[in-house]
Amino acid sequence: MSAPSLGKDLVGLEPLSAEQIQLILDTAEPFKEVSERAIKKVPALRGKTIVNLFFEASTRTRISFEFAEKRLSADTVNVAAVGSSVSKGETLVDTAKNLEAMRIDMVVIRHGSSGAAQFLGQRIRSNVINAGDGKHEHPTQGLLDMLTLRDRFGRIKGLKVAICGDILHSRVARSNIWGLTKLGAEVGVCGPASLLPRHVEELGVTILPRIEDAIQWADALNVLRLQLERMQAGFLPSLREYNRVFGITNERLARAPKDLLILHPGPMNRGVEIDSDVADGPHSVILPQVTNGVAVRMAVLYLLAGGSPHWAGRGDER
Amino acid sequence: MPSRTPLLDERAFSRTLARMASEIVERSGGTEELVLVGIQRRGVELADRLKRLIDTSEDSNLPCGKLDITLYRDDLQTIGPRPVVGETSLPDLDGKTVVIVDDVLYTGRTVRAALDECADFGRPRRILLCVLIDRGGRELPIQADVVGTSVSTGPGDRVDVFVSELDGRDAVEIVRGK
Numbered sequence: 001m002s003a004p005s006l007g008k009d010l011v012g013l014e015p016l017s018a019e020q021i022q023l024i025l026d027t028a029e030p031f032k033e034v035s036e037r038a039i040k041k042v043p044a045l046r047g048k049t050i051v052n053l054f055f056e057a058s059t060r061t062r063i064s065f066e067f068a069e070k071r072l073s074a075d076t077v078n079v080a081a082v083g084s085s086v087s088k089g090e091t092l093v094d095t096a097k098n099l100e101a102m103r104i105d106m107v108v109i110r111h112g113s114s115g116a117a118q119f120l121g122q123r124i125r126s127n128v129i130n131a132g133d134g135k136h137e138h139p140t141q142g143l144l145d146m147l148t149l150r151d152r153f154g155r156i157k158g159l160k161v162a163i164c165g166d167i168l169h170s171r172v173a174r175s176n177i178w179g180l181t182k183l184g185a186e187v188g189v190c191g192p193a194s195l196l197p198r199h200v201e202e203l204g205v206t207i208l209p210r211i212e213d214a215i216q217w218a219d220a221l222n223v224l225r226l227q228l229e230r231m232q233a234g235f236l237p238s239l240r241e242y243n244r245v246f247g248i249t250n251e252r253l254a255r256a257p258k259d260l261l262i263l264h265p266g267p268m269n270r271g272v273e274i275d276s277d278v279a280d281g282p283h284s285v286i287l288p289q290v291t292n293g294v295a296v297r298m299a300v301l302y303l304l305a306g307g308s309p310h311w312a313g314r315g316d317e318r
Numbered sequence: 319m320p321s322r323t324p325l326l327d328e329r330a331f332s333r334t335l336a337r338m339a340s341e342i343v344e345r346s347g348g349t350e351e352l353v354l355v356g357i358q359r360r361g362v363e364l365a366d367r368l369k370r371l372i373d374t375s376e377d378s379n380l381p382c383g384k385l386d387i388t389l390y391r392d393d394l395q396t397i398g399p400r401p402v403v404g405e406t407s408l409p410d411l412d413g414k415t416v417v418i419v420d421d422v423l424y425t426g427r428t429v430r431a432a433l434d435e436c437a438d439f440g441r442p443r444r445i446l447l448c449v450l451i452d453r454g455g456r457e458l459p460i461q462a463d464v465v466g467t468s469v470s471t472g473p474g475d476r477v478d479v480f481v482s483e484l485d486g487r488d489a490v491e492i493v494r495g496k
Contacts, residue, residue: 030386030403039438042389072389306394 006303009121009128012137013178021179025147027299028292034071035294045072045305050106051099054131055081055092058110060266060290061131061141065108068297074106092116096124106304109133114171127304132171140300141265142175144293146183148285149220151292152261157184162214163205164190164246165224165273168197168235172265176222177203190214191224191246194235211246215253220261223248226273239272249275259283266290325451325469325477326490334450334466335364339371341464342448346415349378351443353411357420357432358386358404363481364450365419381409385418390431411440417464421479423449426460451490453477 006020013021034042050069054062062078069076079099081087086095096107106127109117114134121128132138150156161180167173167189180187181204189200190208201207208214214221226242236242253260262274262284270276279286326334346352349372356365362384369382386404418432429447436442448464453471467490471477474495482488 027403030405033406034389037439041438043434044389044391044394302389 005306006300008304009117009130010139010300010304011118011121011128011130013139013142013175013182014137016179016182018182018184021143021146021182024143024296024299024303025150027303028143028147028295031295031298031302032292034298035067035291040071041073042071043073044302045069045074048072048074048106048305049102049104050074050076050108050301051104052076052078052131053095053099053107053109054079055086055109055111055116056132058131060293061110061138064290064293065129065131065140065297067294068301071294072298072301074301077104092120093123096120096126100124100126106301129300129304134171135169135174136171137175137178138171138265139175139179140293140297141172142179143300144289144296145172145176145222145263145265146179147292147296148263148289149185149261151288152285153219156180159185160188160217160219161185161222162188162190162208162218162220163222163224164211164214164248166195166227166235167191167200167224168195169227170224172222172224177205181205188214188217192236192242211248211252212255215256215260218260219258220263221248222263222265223274225265225267226269228269228272239269243272247271247273247275248278250277250281253278253283261285263289321494323492323494324489325492326467326488328488331488331490335367336371338448338450338464338466339368339375342368342417342446343372343376345446345463346417346444349376349380351414352378353381353383353409353414353416353442355383355385355408355416355418355432355436357418357428358384358388358406360479360481360484361385361418361420363483364421365417366483367481368417368419368448383408385432385435387428387431387435390435392427392431406435408436408439411436411442413441413443415444415446416442417446417448419448421449421481422451422453422477423447423460423462423465424453424455424477426456426458429460430458450479451477 052065104126108129108131110131111133114136116133117128117130130139153159163173163176177187188206188208264286354365354369356362365382369380384407386406388403446463449462450466452462452465452468476493478491480487480489
């Protein structure tokens, strides 16, 4: 008997099998309870040193990883690109090799370039976890979205999930598309044509041209953040117009044939891609997503730290 | 060829549990402040059986918890992560007499982990260890307070405990390695 293992790194959901994704989600379940204990700490990763290497701004993801690491008793160090030798021109590999010379065990990396996590994973011995690389993937976000969907619907298979907004620039969209389709969900994408990647339908998704189509079709909407920093490139005429055509409002949701679950990876632009009364409404699971994020990251850290792909397979040795 | 020999059949199994139930009450001086905690997997079912036996004879309603010690193991590196970690749910342990229940006591490492985990949940007044089978082979200075049956085994042997809730029958069998 062999249990699925994750291998050395978590770069994305694309290379994972359905069984591996299922394993992470199942492992996350008991970790939810750890965060509810009075002493929110278990010794599973005692003695492990983990570096959180963040080359891009992040609050939620970095803090969520840090909580996950601390609740597993790992020792953690945060390195932000600003104020480190990265700003003096050191290369990514040199930075990581130097950290590794201080005997670390894992690196969690967020980087602006697609492929950075995989590039690093191939060059250092430590486990590498992708916390978002360019427009490529953000696997732990995809996993926590899936865990939240599974919590509410009891299953992933057969669900219709519409991902709405800026698909083109979104690593969250890619991780969700890979993960959800592998577990048998149907995925739709909805956004302005200028923000949909070319040939996106080749990923096995349905294109929903109008937000009204998405609301009619879906069981759940995953509303992406409109990446305002990209507005200069002329993808959209104006934020007001975006809200008028694609914004998720209670008026629009009222016309849905059933209650839709509303997800958002944060940070939200209230009044742009999502209205406040939806974000704070009864069908929003935006805060449960954040809670699940810690459990999913604990599961990933725990599974990768075990390391050995040759898991002994004996459940009951004493 | 490994050989399989029965150690407890269904009737011996239930006699043993009944004796363990009364020993637990004796050792802890009644059912006041008594809490049973089963270790995942089969310890949970055994703790539940003992609770029902004690509740019937003592007219009590004992709090019963379950403990998964996976995250407290000291061998994550050598055996790798278990595929799925079980549920942990414990009642209030502060000031209680806690009886840890497991099916087989062998190296003592599981119990060491369970003691550490209990300590993170509260401060019991006293902790007792109750096992269905003590198979010897301790690697830590740990002993059971209530034992169903002792049997001496070698490292190549295996003790299989079957409980009807999970396996459809109550039995204990020894599989001799050589």
